[in-house]
Amino acid sequence: MRECVTRVSRFSPGPSSELNPTLLAGWPLQTLNILFLGKSYTKGAAMRLPGRARLGFYPLPPPEAERIRRFFVFPDKPCSALDPCVGDGAAFTQIASDQKVLRYGVELDAGRAQQSRTKGIEVIHGNCFDVQSPVESFSLIYLNPPYDFEISEEKSQRMEKLFLEHVYRWLKPGGILVLVVPAKRIADCAVLLSRHLRDTRVYRLTEAECVRYGQVAVFGVRRTRQERDRLRDEEIIEAQLWLASVEREVQKLSPLPPQPDHLYTAPPSGPVRLVHRGLPLDLIEDLLPKSSAYRQASAVLFAQQADVTGRPLTPLHGGHVGLLCTAGMLNGIFGDGEMRHIAHWQSIKLVDRSEEEEDGKTIIREKERFSNELTLVFCAGEITSLK
Numbered sequence: 049m050r051e052c053v054t055r056v057s058r059f060s061p062g063p064s065s066e067l068n069p070t071l072l073a074g075w076p077l078q079t080l081n082i083l084f085l086g087k088s089y090t091k092g093a094a095m096r097l098p099g100r101a102r103l104g105f106y107p108l109p110p111p112e113a114e115r116i117r118r119f120f121v122f123p124d125k126p127c128s129a130l131d132p133c134v135g136d137g138a139a140f141t142q143i144a145s146d147q148k149v150l151r152y153g154v155e156l157d158a159g160r161a162q163q164s165r166t167k168g169i170e171v172i173h174g175n176c177f178d179v180q181s182p183v184e185s186f187s188l189i190y191l192n193p194p195y196d197f198e199i200s201e202e203k204s205q206r207m208e209k210l211f212l213e214h215v216y217r218w219l220k221p222g223g224i225l226v227l228v229v230p231a232k233r234i235a236d237c238a239v240l241l242s243r244h245l246r247d248t249r250v251y252r253l254t255e256a257e258c259v260r261y262g263q264v265a266v267f268g269v270r271r272t273r274q275e276r277d278r279l280r281d282e283e284i285i286e287a288q289l290w291l292a293s294v295e296r297e298v299q300k301l302s303p304l305p306p307q308p309d310h311l312y313t314a315p316p317s318g319p320v321r322l323v324h325r326g327l328p329l330d331l332i333e334d335l336l337p338k339s340s341a342y343r344q345a346s347a348v349l350f351a352q353q354a355d356v357t358g359r360p361l362t363p364l365h366g367g368h369v370g371l372l373c374t375a376g377m378l379n380g381i382f383g384d385g386e387m388r389h390i391a392h393w394q395s396i397k398l399v400d401r402s403e404e405e406e407d408g409k410t411i412i413r414e415k416e417r418f419s420n421e422l423t424l425v426f427c428a429g430e431i432t433s434l435k
């Protein structure tokens with residue numbers, strides 16, 4: 049048996065896999081949210097729960113946010129700041145705390161978007177990649193994107209870079225960028241950072257959660273067009289090499305100090321109009337059950353859950369249990385405390401591939417076989433899959 053453990057951001061059992069709400073008593077809300085995509089099982093109408101799937105939510109610890117805040121000088125005039133992955137808004141509220149700062153955020157998770165709104169942040173609930181902003185608008189962008197492996201394995205290497213590429217143009221020349229990422233992701237962003245930022249500083253974060261993920265904070269100021277044009281190739285290459293070395297040299301980086309060793313002054317800026325071009329997913333999700341087309345399609349697309357009850361006449365031996373498991377008849381909720389989990393069996397098709405060289409030709413053989421897969425979803429949101 050091969051075992052792989054993944055952290056998931058979102059898990060949808062599909063309408064066919066309805067679980068009995070009474071079975072779920074005692075489960076943390078967060079896990080239930082993962083299962084029901086934010087819908088709670090209450091008597092009567094379904095309602096949205098505040099905390100939903102994790103979606104890469106690794107909030108910046110408050111002491112780090114406080115240390116970052118001390119690096120900034122905000123102007124006497126209004127200025128706009130953005131957190132494109134604002135989470136619950138706690139870190140951003142600290143980082144952009146000043147009376148004159150207009151705070152904007154984008155957040156994929158409905159519950160957290162709502163939480164950050166209560167902190168006085170103007171938040172778009174949606175995917176940051178579906179949001180548009182006028183270029184050169186913000187005085188400060190604080191970006192702590194979701195960790196790559198939370199999104200999808202194929203895109204895993206590039207998510208931080210994609211977020212950065214999407215939002216850096218929204219920063220005013222002279223505006224400040226703060227990027228919080230694992231040190232090993234800096235190299236991916238090195239080309240953009242070296243070309244578009246000046247006064248770049250990188251510090252390692254020291255709170256336990258940050259050390260665990262090897263996080264660093266990159267500070268920099270967006271260059272003007274003239275500053276970019278005046279840049280020499282050697283300067284860009286030197287900066288890129290230095291940024292690319294951060295991963296190897298992370299222990300040699302200065303820790304983010306309690307008192308700043310440099311001050312970044314944010315330029316003034318007016319209010320910004322962010323536009324969301326994405327689909328209103330929550331609304332669609334709410335309306336789907338009322339759609340007759342969806343009801344007809346779901347009868348075809350989603351198999352009915354087998355419901356088997358009864359007591360065996362004689363105790364089951366291992367072979368019986370195995371058959372019941374692989375037939376999906378022992379799916380359900382088991383265990384206590386931290387080990388409480390949902391078990392779900394399914395049949396999967398595997399392809400064994402072999403290559404042989406014969407007379408200068410490569411012969412590829414593919415053999416299909418069926419196996420069973422057991423997926424366990426634990427209370428804390430961890431998923432284990434046994435194949």
Ligand SMILES: C[S@@+](CC[C@H](N)C(=O)[O-])C[C@H]1O[C@@H](n2cnc3c(N)ncnc32)[C@H](O)[C@@H]1O
Pocket residue numbers: 102103104105106107108131132133134135136137139140154155156157160174175176177192193194195
């Ligand atoms: C690492 S957390 C950062 C939270 C907060 N900014 C902080 O520093 O504490 C990343 C956040 O991005 C959100 N997120 C993930 N993908 C997103 C996307 N495509 N668009 C907007 N927000 C996203 C997650 O729900 C999560 O709350």
